[in-house]
Amino acid sequence: MDSGELKMGWARQYMPVLAEIRKRFEAEKPLAGATVGMALHVEAKTAVLVETMAAGGAEVHITGCNPLSTQDDVARALGRVPGVHCYATRACSVDEYYDAMDKVLDASPNITIDDGMDLIHRIHTLRRDLLDTIIGGCEETTTGIQRLRAMAEEGALEFPVIAVNDTPMKRSFDNIHGTGESALSSIMITTNTIIGGKWFVVAGYGYCGRGLARMAHGLGAKVIVTEVDPRRALEAHMDGYHVMTMKDAAAIGEIFVTTTGNTSIITGEHFPLMRDGAILANAGHFNVEIDIPWLEEHAEEKETRDSIDTYLVNGNRISVLAEGRLVNLATTKGMGHPVEVMDLSFALQALCTEYMYKNGGDLTGGVYEVPYEIDATVAHLKLASLGVTIDELSEEQKTYLQSWTAGT
Numbered sequence: 001m002d003s004g005e006l007k008m009g010w011a012r013q014y015m016p017v018l019a020e021i022r023k024r025f026e027a028e029k030p031l032a033g034a035t036v037g038m039a040l041h042v043e044a045k046t047a048v049l050v051e052t053m054a055a056g057g058a059e060v061h062i063t064g065c066n067p068l069s070t071q072d073d074v075a076r077a078l079g080r081v082p083g084v085h086c087y088a089t090r091a092c093s094v095d096e097y098y099d100a101m102d103k104v105l106d107a108s109p110n111i112t113i114d115d116g117m118d119l120i121h122r123i124h125t126l127r128r129d130l131l132d133t134i135i136g137g138c139e140e141t142t143t144g145i146q147r148l149r150a151m152a153e154e155g156a157l158e159f160p161v162i163a164v165n166d167t168p169m170k171r172s173f174d175n176i177h178g179t180g181e182s183a184l185s186s187i188m189i190t191t192n193t194i195i196g197g198k199w200f201v202v203a204g205y206g207y208c209g210r211g212l213a214r215m216a217h218g219l220g221a222k223v224i225v226t227e228v229d230p231r232r233a234l235e236a237h238m239d240g241y242h243v244m245t246m247k248d249a250a251a252i253g254e255i256f257v258t259t260t261g262n263t264s265i266i267t268g269e270h271f272p273l274m275r276d277g278a279i280l281a282n283a284g285h286f287n288v289e290i291d292i293p294w295l296e297e298h299a300e301e302k303e304t305r306d307s308i309d310t311y312l313v314n315g316n317r318i319s320v321l322a323e324g325r326l327v328n329l330a331t332t333k334g335m336g337h338p339v340e341v342m343d344l345s346f347a348l349q350a351l352c353t354e355y356m357y358k359n360g361g362d363l364t365g366g367v368y369e370v371p372y373e374i375d376a377t378v379a380h381l382k383l384a385s386l387g388v389t390i391d392e393l394s395e396e397q398k399t400y401l402q403s404w405t406a407g408t
């Protein structure tokens with residue numbers, strides 16, 4: 001076995017929910033006849049999802065959703081799985097990135113699975129010829145769904161898409177635990193510096209930000225949160241963190257991580273205020289949260305190490321990890337979210353794909369929630385794999401909960 005297959009075997013060991021789904025897919029072939037086009041981070045856990053889809057009868061065409069997150073050995077191993085075509089390569093140019101996306105679209109997928117809406121954007125702009133054959137799609141991440149909702153509000157979204165990110169079984173685990181653990185572990189292994197005792201600035205106190213804040217605090221960091229939403233700022237305050245503006249945090253922070261999905265969070269207004277040795281990373285969306293063009297233009301010097309660019313600003317060294325792209329996946333040592341977390345997210349993707357293939361023809365263009373039954377199935381399968389049983393509502397309790405007259 002080569003290294004890509006070994007990585008896939010390792011991931012499979014810790015993905016019991018997808019393993020159960022795969023068994024059923026192998027027997028029932030619910031995706032027979034489907035062509036699934038995917039743009040996801042191409043690494044071992046994603047490969048297990050792809051195998052599951054193929055086991056269900058789908059033909060899968062996949063590329064990456066970030067130029068730095070592909071693991072080439074896994075991409076090669078995936079390409080050898082029957083029914084699977086993989087076009088992703090690591091550190092590709094922007095042109096190569098979109099060429100690979102076009103190869104996925106050339107296969108005329110009838111289901112799309114996106115992480116950041118790249119395929120759907122391309123279909124609605126440059127590849128409108130494909131709209132006739134597409135049944136529907138699934139979206140993995142917060143920013144992708146925000147954009148899909150914006151499209152839907154303008155009436156521009158022409159097929160149904162399931163908002164996988166927004167369901168509790170995804171974001172309560174993936175965004176909170178996944179981002180918290182994987183961003184921190186990637187920062188630690190890339191920089192070999194300590195978290196304990198440091199001023200650790202988290203920009204954005206959403207699902208990702210709170211996971212990161214909690215875990216950095218758990219390692220002994222003094223956590224500062226920056227926010228624009230007053231409710232979330234107040235939550236961060238009551239959760240025990242220091243809340244302030246980025247301008248104030250800039251002079252104090254030793255490690256900064258952005259998790260906003262927004263643009264221009266750390267900019268030329270902040271870099272000159274920073275301490276010597278400050279470390280900056282992004283765990284949100286694209287590489288626009290940290291203003292790297294400003295650093296490229298204004299820094300007195302630049303030194304590059306493995307996944308670390310150090311800029312000299314006012315004589316102080318400011319280091320940006322992974323070119324400001326997702327720190328948990330885009331550093332050379334970043335492994336992405338823990339396997340068990342992606343087992344849940346990708347079990348949802350597998351079941352939502354099955355649902356969309358079966359029911360999408362009856363739905364109109366728009367953003368749809370993950371059906372409750374799918375969320376509950378994934379939770380039950382995971383609990384069963386852990387050997388955990390839980391109580392069930394009695395008939396009396398169900399009646400009580402549904403009544404407005406009882407208990408008053």
Ligand SMILES: NC(=O)c1ccc[n+]([C@@H]2O[C@H](COP(=O)([O-])OP(=O)(O)OC[C@H]3O[C@@H](n4cnc5c(N)ncnc54)[C@H](O)[C@@H]3O)[C@@H](O)[C@H]2O)c1
Pocket residue numbers: 141142143144171174175179203204205206207208209226227228229232259260261262265283284285286326327328
């Ligand atoms: N690294 C990963 O693997 C990973 C995992 C899941 C999601 N994501 C991405 O991370 C981003 C955040 O996801 P989420 O689920 O936490 O979203 P969210 O909407 O729950 O949180 C984002 C938070 O950022 C805040 N924010 C926006 N602009 C800000 C600004 N200028 N300054 C400070 N705070 C600001 C918002 O008020 C919000 O509270 C998205 O882009 C999502 O796609 C990344």
Ligand SMILES: N[C@@H](CCSC[C@H]1O[C@@H](n2cnc3c(=O)[nH]cnc32)[C@H](O)[C@@H]1O)C(=O)O
Pocket residue numbers: 040041043045046065066115116140141142165174178284285286287326328329335336337338342345
């Ligand atoms: N494509 C964008 C979008 C953000 S990725 C954020 C998503 O990545 C997903 N993710 C995180 N870790 C992994 C992993 O190891 N494998 C596959 N997907 C992952 C996770 O579900 C989350 O919603 C970008 O690269 O900037």
